[in-house]
Amino acid sequence: MVVNYSRDIDYHTQRNNKLIPHSSCNSTSMIMALKQAGVRLPFPSYMQPEDYLTHFLNSKQAIAKMALLAPDLVDTETMQPLIPPHELHCLMEWAVNTLLGKEVVRFSTATSLKKIIAHIDNGGGAVLSGRFPHYINGHINHMVSLAGYMVHNKLISYLLIDDPYGDYMTGYRSHKGNNIPIAIEKAKTIFKPTKDSNEKWAYLVG
Incomplete structure (x- = not known):
């Protein structure tokens, strides 16, 4: 049996x-996760929603917030971030x-895999x-939306x-990254922390 909660939303490529x-x-x-959860995005139409989010994450307002959330990652004299702001999870x-x-x-x-799956089951x-295999770089740190199981x-x-x-399998x-299967045991070692664990780094959306 296939359970696919993203079948009625558009796939987005970065x-x-x-x-x-x-x-x-x-x-x-x-x-993609916000759309899957049925969250309305009140973003301007002149920019793709993912670009709008990336733009905001790198704005002066976001960097000021970054200085409060992770002060060791911002040069407080110049207010220059020491890592790209969009890469900070709390931001x-x-x-x-x-x-x-x-x-x-x-x-x-x-967040346990059980809780993550229950969350998408509830809409x-x-x-x-995670850390995914890449044909040039060996592995890349990367993020994906969970569509189903x-x-x-x-x-x-x-x-x-x-x-x-x-x-990632190629x-x-x-x-083409829409509805890619990943064996549950492999998922435990790809998704962070990258060890055979049921506790994972995750954003629960909606």
């Missing part, structure tokens, strides 16, 4: 983003909730952080991911 296309998997995955959580005017996203480094979305003998055997960069030679 490769056509106007802003940092090779480093906006988080924004792109977040937009992503803040940015989405600020733009939407309410708490829609919650990030944790210890939510989820974004997962596959059940065999009453047990979840595979997760389905909407991967904004493409198909090392990202293929750019």
